[in-house]
Amino acid sequence: MKHFDAVVIGAGPGGYEAAIQLGKAGVKTLLIDKSKERIGGTCLNEGCISTKNYLESAGYASKAPYFQECGLDMSINGFDLARLREKTVSLKNELRSGVVWQLDGAKVEMMYGFASFVDAHTLDVSGETISFDKCIIATGAKVREVSALPLDGKRIVSSSDLFELETLPKSIAIVGGGAIGCEFATFFSAFGVEVTLIARGTQLLSAEDEDVAKALLRAFKKNGIKVMTSSAVKKVEITEQGVELDVSGEIEEKIKCELVLCAIGRDPNTEDISIDNAGVQRDAKGFITVNDAFQTVQKHIYAIGDCIDTPAYAHTAYAEAKIAAVNIINGSETVNTHITPSTIFTNPQIASCGLREKEAKEQGIAIEVKKAFFKANAKAKINGDDSGFVKMIVSPQNDIILGASIIGVEATEVIHEMVIAVEKKLTASELTSMIHVHPSVSEIIRYL
Numbered sequence: 001m002k003h004f005d006a007v008v009i010g011a012g013p014g015g016y017e018a019a020i021q022l023g024k025a026g027v028k029t030l031l032i033d034k035s036k037e038r039i040g041g042t043c044l045n046e047g048c049i050s051t052k053n054y055l056e057s058a059g060y061a062s063k064a065p066y067f068q069e070c071g072l073d074m075s076i077n078g079f080d081l082a083r084l085r086e087k088t089v090s091l092k093n094e095l096r097s098g099v100v101w102q103l104d105g106a107k108v109e110m111m112y113g114f115a116s117f118v119d120a121h122t123l124d125v126s127g128e129t130i131s132f133d134k135c136i137i138a139t140g141a142k143v144r145e146v147s148a149l150p151l152d153g154k155r156i157v158s159s160s161d162l163f164e165l166e167t168l169p170k171s172i173a174i175v176g177g178g179a180i181g182c183e184f185a186t187f188f189s190a191f192g193v194e195v196t197l198i199a200r201g202t203q204l205l206s207a208e209d210e211d212v213a214k215a216l217l218r219a220f221k222k223n224g225i226k227v228m229t230s231s232a233v234k235k236v237e238i239t240e241q242g243v244e245l246d247v248s249g250e251i252e253e254k255i256k257c258e259l260v261l262c263a264i265g266r267d268p269n270t271e272d273i274s275i276d277n278a279g280v281q282r283d284a285k286g287f288i289t290v291n292d293a294f295q296t297v298q299k300h301i302y303a304i305g306d307c308i309d310t311p312a313y314a315h316t317a318y319a320e321a322k323i324a325a326v327n328i329i330n331g332s333e334t335v336n337t338h339i340t341p342s343t344i345f346t347n348p349q350i351a352s353c354g355l356r357e358k359e360a361k362e363q364g365i366a367i368e369v370k371k372a373f374f375k376a377n378a379k380a381k382i383n384g385d386d387s388g389f390v391k392m393i394v395s396p397q398n399d400i401i402l403g404a405s406i407i408g409v410e411a412t413e414v415i416h417e418m419v420i421a422v423e424k425k426l427t428a429s430e431l432t433s434m435i436h437v438h439p440s441v442s443e444i445i446r447y448l
């Protein structure tokens with residue numbers, strides 16, 4: 001039986017980052033995933049990288065009318081989805097080799113197979129037994145499935161299945177008004193696909209600021225996306241031409257489309273790994289329960305990333321991986337003191353961090369709201385989109401910045417300044433008086 005100081009299950013952003021940190025510190029580390037192609041996890045294979053590469057092309061398509069305005073006599077003579085798919089596969093391969101290079105450099109051993117616990121110090125990996133002193137579970141999450149929308153990979157598909165498409169559908173119904181649903185609505189509508197977005201909640205992106213969600217709704221409607229909020233699919237029928245959905249909510253309607261994307265959420269991958277054998281616990285939703293130092297009830301077993309109940313982002317997984325690795329290396333119980341920015345790569349982009357206005361109201365926290373609009377920002381105009389705004393939440397007692405929400409061009413970049421401000425407890429006057437480059441999108445912060 002092979003023995004390791006540390007074993008990491010899952011080679012997504014959480015798992016590979018933790019393994020690299022451990023390996024670099026001289027810890028004899030094994031990283032396990034189902035296959036070599038899974039290195040990079042959801043993020044690389046069917047999440048962040050694939051979606052953002054697809055959305056980049058969508059962004060070019062959406063900008064075509066603006067290029068004309070700028071004197072560029074360009075026309076789009078079609079869109080070859082199969083080619084974009086190929087380009088995405090080669091990008092993924094390139095990035096995966098970068099991760100493998102880092103793992104090799106850190107002398108991390110790799111093993112391919114399905115890992116499950118035999119006991120609190122032993123794993124079965126597709127028939128081979130491995131023992132360990134410490135373990136990090138980083139098994140991520142999987143597409144949520146519901147019987148009302150049975151996935152068949154052809155007419156009713158998951159976000160992962162979409163990356164297998166070689167041609168665009170004429171129409172798509174997207175069920176789910178979260179980040180994944182909204183990003184795919186952006187992608188398909190940019191290429192003229194008829195998009196219907198069906199959301200259960202009263203607003204899109206239920207966790208985000210209400211004004212931001214309203215602005216996104218306006219932008220979606222302007223781009224021809226049909227949005228049905230407070231709505232649910234009651235019946236699904238596969239026909240020769242596509243799918244018919246009975247949708248009920250504010251209005252009852254039959255939606256006919258070629259394809260349905262089911263984007264109703266993701267569930268942690270914790271069911272099949274026999275964690276009971278290790279004495280590790282899960283909560284009612286299936287998330288592994290951990291303390292602030294990412295230790296499970298078995299203190300030598302840690303869990304990070306999408307398999308625990310923290311924001312499901314690759315950047316969260318990276319941060320948690322570093323902390324769990326440090327705790328293993330130093331025998332410490334360091335906790336995560338960082339705030340997690342939320343980002344949605346719609347058109348326009350959305351990002352937020354810290355306290356949101358509605359949370360402050362719900363929690364009875366006194367706040368001052370400062371708002372600035374991209375209409376007054378020269379660089380946003382130069383970029384061809386001056387829609388949107390930045391909303392900053394400030395404490396009226398001491399001017400300290402508590403949070404921010406942004407919708408607009410480059411929101412997913414501008415948010416970093418706000419992350420620093422919230423994390424380092426800067427005051428609004430400290431942040432706004434900083435010299436910002438002119439013209440830049442970020443100088444919108446100067447107007448707050």
Ligand SMILES: Cc1cc2nc3c(=O)[nH]c(=O)nc-3n(C[C@H](O)[C@H](O)[C@H](O)COP(=O)(O)OP(=O)(O)OC[C@H]3O[C@@H](n4cnc5c(N)ncnc54)[C@H](O)[C@@H]3O)c2cc1C
Nearest residue numbers: 010012013014041042043047048115140305306312313314
């Ligand atoms: C469509 C989509 C778009 C997204 N866009 C973004 C984005 O723009 N930005 C962002 O930050 N996040 C994004 N995310 C979320 C991001 O992908 C995840 O938060 C991130 O991948 C979580 O990392 P992880 O390491 O916890 O798990 P994962 O990346 O899911 O990796 C888990 C790995 O564990 C392996 N595994 C599972 N069980 C076992 C087992 N028993 N044995 C061996 N191996 C196992 C899996 O094969 C997998 O490779 C997106 C997700 C989706 C689905």
